[in-house]
Amino acid sequence: xxxxxxxxxxxxxPVLIGVSILIFILMRxxxxxxxxxxxxxxxxxxxxxxxxxEALRDELGLNRPLPVQYFTWVGGMLKGDFGHxxxxxxxxxDEIRTRFPLTFExxxxxxxxxxxxxxxxxxxxxxxxxxWIDYTARIVTIGxxxxxxxxxATLMLLFMVIWFNWIPPLGYxxxxxxxxxxxxxxxxxxxxxxxxxxxxxxxxxxxxxxEVLRQDYIRTAWAxxxxxxxxxxxxxxxNALLPVVTIVGLQYAALIGGTVIMEQIWNLPGLxxxxxxxxxxxxxxxxxxxxxxxxxxxxxxxxxxxxxxxxLDPRVRYG
Amino acid sequence: xxxQPEIAADRLRRYSGTGxxxxxxxxxxxxxxxxxxxxxxxxxxxxxxxxxxxxxxxxLIPHDPLKINSKDLLHGPQWVSGFVLGTDHLGRDNMSRxxxxxxxxxxxxxxxxxxxxxxxxxxxxxxxxxxxWRDATIQRFVDMLMALPILVLALAIVAMLGASTRxxxxxxxxxxxxxxxxxxxxxxxxxxxxxxxQAARALGATDTRIIWRHVATQTFAPVMILVTAALGIAIIIxxxxxxxxxxxxxxxxxxxxxxxxxxxQHAEDAPxxxxxxxxxxxxxxxxxxxxxxxxxxxxxxxxxx
Numbered sequence: 001x002x003x004x005x006x007x008x009x010x011x012x013x014p015v016l017i018g019v020s021i022l023i024f025i026l027m028r029x030x031x032x033x034x035x036x037x038x039x040x041x042x043x044x045x046x047x048x049x050x051x052x053x054e055a056l057r058d059e060l061g062l063n064r065p066l067p068v069q070y071f072t073w074v075g076g077m078l079k080g081d082f083g084h085x086x087x088x089x090x091x092x093x094d095e096i097r098t099r100f101p102l103t104f105e106x107x108x109x110x111x112x113x114x115x116x117x118x119x120x121x122x123x124x125x126x127x128x129x130x131x132w133i134d135y136t137a138r139i140v141t142i143g144x145x146x147x148x149x150x151x152x153a154t155l156m157l158l159f160m161v162i163w164f165n166w167i168p169p170l171g172y173x174x175x176x177x178x179x180x181x182x183x184x185x186x187x188x189x190x191x192x193x194x195x196x197x198x199x200x201x202x203x204x205x206x207x208x209x210x211e212v213l214r215q216d217y218i219r220t221a222w223a224x225x226x227x228x229x230x231x232x233x234x235x236x237x238x239n240a241l242l243p244v245v246t247i248v249g250l251q252y253a254a255l256i257g258g259t260v261i262m263e264q265i266w267n268l269p270g271l272x273x274x275x276x277x278x279x280x281x282x283x284x285x286x287x288x289x290x291x292x293x294x295x296x297x298x299x300x301x302x303x304x305x306x307x308x309x310x311x312l313d314p315r316v317r318y319g
Numbered sequence: 320x321x322x323q324p325e326i327a328a329d330r331l332r333r334y335s336g337t338g339x340x341x342x343x344x345x346x347x348x349x350x351x352x353x354x355x356x357x358x359x360x361x362x363x364x365x366x367x368x369x370x371x372x373x374x375x376x377x378x379l380i381p382h383d384p385l386k387i388n389s390k391d392l393l394h395g396p397q398w399v400s401g402f403v404l405g406t407d408h409l410g411r412d413n414m415s416r417x418x419x420x421x422x423x424x425x426x427x428x429x430x431x432x433x434x435x436x437x438x439x440x441x442x443x444x445x446x447x448x449x450x451x452w453r454d455a456t457i458q459r460f461v462d463m464l465m466a467l468p469i470l471v472l473a474l475a476i477v478a479m480l481g482a483s484t485r486x487x488x489x490x491x492x493x494x495x496x497x498x499x500x501x502x503x504x505x506x507x508x509x510x511x512x513x514x515x516x517q518a519a520r521a522l523g524a525t526d527t528r529i530i531w532r533h534v535a536t537q538t539f540a541p542v543m544i545l546v547t548a549a550l551g552i553a554i555i556i557x558x559x560x561x562x563x564x565x566x567x568x569x570x571x572x573x574x575x576x577x578x579x580x581x582x583x584q585h586a587e588d589a590p591x592x593x594x595x596x597x598x599x600x601x602x603x604x605x606x607x608x609x610x611x612x613x614x615x616x617x618x619x620x621x622x623x624x
Contacts, residue, residue, distance in 0.1 A: 018463040026476065146605035148555045150562050151597030154578055158593055257470025261559060276563060279474060291467070291475045299466050 083285035103270035114198035122205025144199025189262035249305030359613020365606030382412035416572035428553035435495025443503025551607030
């Protein structure tokens with residue numbers, strides 16, 4: 001296991017470097033001049049003065065050779081200097097530090113909520129295949145896959161306002177200041193996101209569990225006269241959950257994208273909202289740093305999933 | 320007993336080789352597919368309906384989607400008034416806007432996904448066929464693309480390029496590349512060592528001919544399944560982008576932007592504005608999901624994930 005962790009960690013570094021190069025290139029090969037875009041403004045009405053343009057390009061370091069730009073950026077990041085926001089002029093790192101806990105809270109709450117619903121639901125669906133429970137749950141989960149999460153959120157808002165005449169407390173409360181108000185604000189975003197995640201996980205659990213339940217060793221377990229609970233939970237579930245772990249890891253990318261939308265809808269000052277604001281104000285260093293941060297989080301989640309997988313399934317680490 | 324995909328492939332072959340016209344063969348196959356996978360057929364029906372609206376929309380709309388009717392602001396859905404699905408905060412007819420929105424939504428998804436699939440297909444083919452440094456390079460590149468969160472990547476691209484239809488298409492196609500490359504590569508890896516490929520080589524076929532004639536044709540089923548699923552995802556991404564104000568610029572209608580801003584401000588007095596565009600999105604995506612799932616079951620159950 002120790003060898004596997006070390007090996008896997010050394011594969012992690014080159015991919016991380018590659019991703020940073022990729023983000024760097026993506027931000028630059030796109031047709032259009034960032035400096036020009038900033039000057040023109042979002043409405044495309046701004047005056048463009050060639051001298052000013054040149055000055056801005058200098059300030060952003062866009063006139064230097066690409067490799068120099070790249071190493072300045074990465075070198076800065078390694079020293080903890082992510083650059084300064086063009087909009088507010090505060091260091092990007094500070095902005096990230098104040099906003100990260102909220103996004104992390106939403107993401108964690110989403111995972112916890114959806115797992116606690118999806119796993120039992122998936123197990124019940126598989127155990128009672130082709131009964132009305134299975135059919136109802138399948139329709140509900142298909143709905144979760146088809147409905148865009150911002151529409152789910154809009155509908156939740158709609159029902160709360162029309163039926164209960166209630167809206168979440170306005171003005172964001174930090175979790176340490178007022179946990180209950182904070183919970184009321186964050187839970188809706190987590191629910192909206194959790195529906196999709198729970199749908200994916202429940203369907204995955206159902207199909208893998210069904211596959212496992214048809215295997216020989218399960219028939220042996222039945223033949224021994226074990227109770228259903230023991231067959232499913234102790235014997236089948238252990239093997240069925242392996243692919244589910246992978247899926248949850250892969251869904252992390254979708255989750256991060258989802259928090260961006262949820263923070264926008266429920267007006268929560270997290271990283272996602274910051275990303276949208278930065279994009280709209282063409283805050284180029286901020287966008288670059290945030291995309292990099294999101295990529296790091298996802299890579300890290302994948303690493304954790306791989307390690308977890310190796311721990312659960314010894315064949316992986318000796319293979 | 321022959322497996323499901325073998326039967327499906329066999330049907331396709333038999334129906335297309337029996338002197339029936341291609342049209343007749345297609346109809347027969349469709350009938351068989353409907354009986355086998357009714358949910359898939361429902362998906363296909365929804366999509367056909369959506370496609371008809373998208374293609375003929377401009378001739379079918381009851382009102383001008385951009386015309387502002389100051390007398391009919393937030394008009395409720397009503398059959399007699401002619402505003403079947405109500406009007407928005409500017410008095411524009413929702414139904415007409417939804418129909419034109421279908422056009423942009425579907426075309427952006429189709430163009431984006433097909434161009435991205437095309438690039439991924441190339442990468443996957445050559446990556447799988449030459450498992451040397453070329454494969455390693457392409458695969459590391461794919462790894463990196465996969466590490467980026469889809470929506471954030473799309474947001475970043477559109478942010479840098481500016482909000483426009485073309486840029487949404489570029490974003491969607493870039494997202495599509497790594498998945499396609501992965502799947503195509505895995506098929507190519509398993510096919511390239513098969514006897515018939517070696518036979519072709521023994522007959523003196525060039526690499527290019529083998530790749531395109533004998534290997535590429537084997538990837539048809541997985542790619543088709545992938546494309547169907549990807550179209551559903553692309554529609555959600557397009558809607559998310561226009562919801563955030565980074566898609567099709569106003570006043571042109573798009574499903575995502577119809578749900579943003581005013582639809583939520585007026586949620587209390589005009590809930591229909593927040594319901595119908597989402598319903599259109601959900602039904603279309605549902606159609607793609609159903610069709611994709613059934614195609615996968617029929618053509619290639621190994622791809623079940």
